[in-house]
Amino acid sequence: MSPEDLDPAVVAVLAKVSVTPADVAECAPLAGGTYNSLLRLALRDGRRWVVKRPPSAGPGSALRYEHDLLRGETEFYHAARHVPGVPLPHPVHTDVGGTPPAVSCLVMTELPGTPWHEADASLTAGERTRLRRDLGTAVARLHSVTGPEFGYPARPFGPPPADWRSAFTAMTDAVLDDAEHYGAELPLPAARIRDLLAEAGDVLTDVTRPALVHFDLWQGNLLLDGEAGARTLSGVIDAERMFWGDPVAEFVSLALFDDIEHDDAFLTGYAAGGGEVTFTDSVRLRLHLYRCYLYLIMLVEAVPRRYPPEQLAWTRRHVGKHLTASLDAVASALAGRR
Numbered sequence: 001m002s003p004e005d006l007d008p009a010v011v012a013v014l015a016k017v018s019v020t021p022a023d024v025a026e027c028a029p030l031a032g033g034t035y036n037s038l039l040r041l042a043l044r045d046g047r048r049w050v051v052k053r054p055p056s057a058g059p060g061s062a063l064r065y066e067h068d069l070l071r072g073e074t075e076f077y078h079a080a081r082h083v084p085g086v087p088l089p090h091p092v093h094t095d096v097g098g099t100p101p102a103v104s105c106l107v108m109t110e111l112p113g114t115p116w117h118e119a120d121a122s123l124t125a126g127e128r129t130r131l132r133r134d135l136g137t138a139v140a141r142l143h144s145v146t147g148p149e150f151g152y153p154a155r156p157f158g159p160p161p162a163d164w165r166s167a168f169t170a171m172t173d174a175v176l177d178d179a180e181h182y183g184a185e186l187p188l189p190a191a192r193i194r195d196l197l198a199e200a201g202d203v204l205t206d207v208t209r210p211a212l213v214h215f216d217l218w219q220g221n222l223l224l225d226g227e228a229g230a231r232t233l234s235g236v237i238d239a240e241r242m243f244w245g246d247p248v249a250e251f252v253s254l255a256l257f258d259d260i261e262h263d264d265a266f267l268t269g270y271a272a273g274g275g276e277v278t279f280t281d282s283v284r285l286r287l288h289l290y291r292c293y294l295y296l297i298m299l300v301e302a303v304p305r306r307y308p309p310e311q312l313a314w315t316r317r318h319v320g321k322h323l324t325a326s327l328d329a330v331a332s333a334l335a336g337r338r
Helices: 008-015 069-079 116-122 125-143 164-182 190-199 201-206 247-254 264-272 281-301 309-337
Strands: 024-030 037-043 048-053 091-097 102-109 211-213 222-225 232-236 243-245
Touching: 008 048, 008 102, 048 069, 069 091, 069 102, 116 222, 125 211, 125 232, 125 247, 125 264, 164 190, 164 201, 164 243, 164 281, 190 201, 190 281, 190 309, 201 281, 211 247, 247 281, 281 309
Parallel strands: none
Antiparallel strands: 024 037, 037 048, 048 102, 091 102, 211 243, 222 232
16 A cells, blocks of 8 residues: 555554654555554654554444453553563554543554464474573563553453452453353353353462463464574564463463473473463463463454354364363363362
């Protein structure tokens, strides 16, 4: 697209940082986002930015937790800006508007590199091990940041909860409400899932510090840069799903549909970065709870996003299978405690 074709709303935001369409050499939409829209800008002075805006869909088309997601992403980058060795975008400008006020636009620096999942097939085994170790160190450093309260910064469910158990219960209750609202297909009735997760909720009292959690660290949100054989982790991006909570929750997307306990390279790097994790019964049960939450989101969001039939069928089959396994694991752990 031509700079002259920029959306007037984007032009207005750029004006606030003294940039006009004439200052833009190139602009193009970015693919890959599943909620917010992304626009890449190359300025004539060499700066490269990404402009991120919420979708234009009306009320009722999003999940409850998705309220003002850009507020969380902005908070993530500001909170982690002094963390050493973690390549993050730098917020250039945040625009707030609407009633009630919400972050309507985030302008940030663009990071170099290719999404990990696009480069993964070309990595050698040794290179992949080194990168997973480096990722572990970076994640541990992010987890050292402590937040002001538990939960999502935008407070989509009301006043901040007093503890992590209350915060996570509100999170799971909301996505189950969404499941009923949208008529999402779940492997068990929403009421049964709600009861099961609530019964296991006492294990969440083991979490007493609201750590910085990205919660979407699959390979698509990790950038690699450099020559083959010497690639480096060049970006940790798309922090819109972040919350303040249990750092153990991070391990779900880091080992999506798998088990982080099998990732020796990551865990070695995590320990080197100051992260502490021992896979106790409490940690394993909490991991199952967080898997349930992520898989529920993946199943429910497919409805308002109107996945095409083939993608919808795959999601229900594949994600549903993993949700069932995680729910069974929660039930088994509870049975073992009775």
